[in-house]
Amino acid sequence: MNCCVTGLQWGDEGKGKVVDILAEQCDVVVRFAGGANAGHTVIVNNQKFALHLMPSGAVRSDTACVIGNGVVFDPEIFLKELEGLEEKGFSFASRLFISENAHVVLSYHKLEDSLRESALGKNKIGTTNRGIGPCYADKIGRSFAVRVADFRSPEELKKKLNNIIEYKNKVFSAVYGAEPIDPEEVYQSCQTYSKKLGKYICNTTKYLHEAIASGKKVLFEGAQGALLDLDHGTFPFVTSSNASALGMSTGSGIPSSKVERFLGVVKAYTTRVGSGPFPTEQDNQTGQLIRDKGNEYGTTTGRPRRCGWFDGVAARYAAAIGGINELAVMHLDTLAGMEELKICPSYMLDGEETNFFPVDAGDLERAECVYETFAGWSEDLSEVKEYEKLPENAKRYIEALERITGVRVSMIGTGPRRDQIIYKNNG
Structure with a gap:
């Protein structure tokens, strides 16, 4: 039986523990929305694991972990989580799948987030300054979007980053009086991410459909909570993604008709x-x-x-x-x-x-x-x-x-x- 777990409040409900328990009965765990602004805490054998991007099923050695297309993917934070788990003895060689269609959070998104919140002063939304909103804004705007798939084409990525950062630097300087970002530095970071994560990048929608067709049990893990949902939450005090169960299908490519159990935390x-x-x-x-x-x-x-x-x-x-x-x-x-x-x-x-x-x-x-x-x-x-x-x-x-x-x-x-x-x- 496939299951979707989402929070029904403003996040922090305890979804990580619920997913970790249910993952024992499942073959695949999927993150389908949000980014590193979400935090899941799992305690196993008196060890505390604070996960931000890695699905909570990561601490189950035989569970496949999928980062869906609806996630805004911060490769810097993800690599730290991945390496930290590997140091504790967890292996992900054949059980980690990152969507090629996921959009990428880069350093200029975090700077933009921080500058905007500071400028808003008492009217600020209260973001985590993790670059989530600016990344989703670039996704919707399309022209400045960087996806995980772009890591496969380094020359095209370099051109894209030069164009994006040239524009962003003009805004940072004119609006906020901030120092410019070096596009070469961002590009070199992307090269590092590509080398370390390239083997995990794939078409996760295809993988999930094949997994379900073969009889595997899939668990869909939401981030934050329904009251923070961009469309159905307490706007404007919300996140930039569909954090309710409604985001499952768009963030994974799997229709709700394939899921029997919708568990709210x-x-x-x-x-x-x-x-x-x-x-x-x-x-x-x-x-x-x-x-x-x-x-x-x-x-x-x-x-x-x-x-x-x-x-x-x-x-x-x-x-x-x-x-x-x-x-x-x-x-x-x-x-x-x-x-x-x-x-x-x-x-x-x-x-x-x-x-x-x-x-x-x-x-x-x-x-x-x-x-x-x-x-x-x-x-x-x-x-x-x-x-x-x-x-x-x-x-x-x-x-x-x-x-x-x-x-x-x-x-x-x-x-x-x-x-x-x-x-x-x-x-």
């Missing part, structure tokens, strides 16, 4: 990094308690995450647009010890109650949460392995999440380790 509460509306945010002692207990600091940036109660309106919307038919609820253990818990099933907006998520940032800023309150539990959940052995109040909380989102819960995370997971039998 949520935390038992809600977090957000950077700017943007966040109705259930608790900018108080409750939020700080969740942040400290859940270690809520960004994998990619180290920034403290904003924390709040579970937003059922947002999660229900994200599940609906993505065709989600299962939920994985992570970090349930973080809520242990809190006397009272809250879930938001609806908003009050301009005097009217609504249970549909308004993606317009202005509307969302004005939304007031209507809460349902639940009794907490004091028991430590970190070693609980069976759903029936959870505290009654924890089970009531999970059942409320199912009722409010309209999606059954199949997995519950009770800690960072691979084995700290509960499978909920829904009959």
Whole structure:
């Protein structure tokens, strides 16, 4: 059975752990969107792996790893990840496939990202300065786009880079007063990337169709979360790609009809990094308690995450647009010890109650949460392995999440380790 795993919040939901667990049952894991701005943390045998571009299946020695065409590929960061994993004994000789159609993040994209954010000041979007937005902008603009396939034609690539950087330098100087970038330096970097990564470059869409036709099980791994989706998220405080399950097909070349299982990942509460509306945010002692207990600091940036109660309106919307038919609820253990818990099933907006998520940032800023309150539990959940052995109040909380989102819960995370997971039998 093929499966697509995506986050249903603003990212950082715990997708990496879920994918790592499910990868044991799959032959291929595919990243289909985003770039090195996404961070996945996987813990195996007490070793922590922070992955940004490499699919989470990388730590499974018999799992093929695919970088799909929808990813904006940062070869500098990817090589560091690849070499770091190889130093730990992982081999990728016959199990790594990088799409020739993936667009490439280069040094001038990162500079452009940083300069633009600095110039925007208090109006900045809150990017990770990894060059993701500028790379996607070049992809859409086409004229200045560099794809992985271009590494195969060094002379043509050199001409292309000279033209691109000549234009970019004019903008950097005139608009931002920045020093120019040396095109030869960028070209030489690309030559290095090509030599080290060339053997992995291929037509990944062809590979995936053949894998599925031969009966292999494929797992599609999303990055970030549906509420950051360029088209369906809280615009403009979103990422530059389709981070919901809707991005799977365009980012891999595989239609949704080939995938039976769409699993959405949520935390038992809600977090957000950077700017943007966040109705259930608790900018108080409750939020700080969740942040400290859940270690809520960004994998990619180290920034403290904003924390709040579970937003059922947002999660229900994200599940609906993505065709989600299962939920994985992570970090349930973080809520242990809190006397009272809250879930938001609806908003009050301009005097009217609504249970549909308004993606317009202005509307969302004005939304007031209507809460349902639940009794907490004091028991430590970190070693609980069976759903029936959870505290009654924890089970009531999970059942409320199912009722409010309209999606059954199949997995519950009770800690960072691979084995700290509960499978909920829904009959």
